[in-house]
Amino acid sequence: MDRAPEPHAGWTFLTNHSRVLAAIAADRATRVRDIAVRCRLTERAVQKIIGDLEDSGYLTHTREGRSNLYRISSDTFLRHPADAAATVADLMALLSAHDAARPVAPAAGRDEGRRSPVPDAPPASP
DSSP: OOOOOOOOOSOOSSOHHHHHHHHHHHOTTOOHHHHHHHHTOOHHHHHHHHHHHHHTTSEEEEEETTEEEEEEOTTOBOSSGGGTTOBHHHHHHHHHHHHHHSOOOOOTTOOTTOOOSSTTOOOOOO
8 A cells, every 4th residue: 555645844846736747747647546656645636636737728638448548738828927938848848857867866775876965065964
């Protein structure tokens, strides 16, 4: 059984809606359960977000057997007035470029070769 999402206090740069949309962009046939794990949300929260995205015209789905196949309306403009010139495709391109540049995490329990997550950051104090 999947673990409950880890609690997070404070603000973040990305909304849960953008995280869910990015997960669907990465795999159009992904399951709600897998999105929840990837985004560290509950399945119920993911279902609500998918409903929001569909109601707003950003996403549609079709049934294929027992699965859903999602389609992102990539030419749809973002909702916030400050982002009015940007489309969903622009956002997904930005997020996918970020994911492509992300280094692969070292194997669990291995500290050798670890680098600071912030370039040129001073070493951590013991």
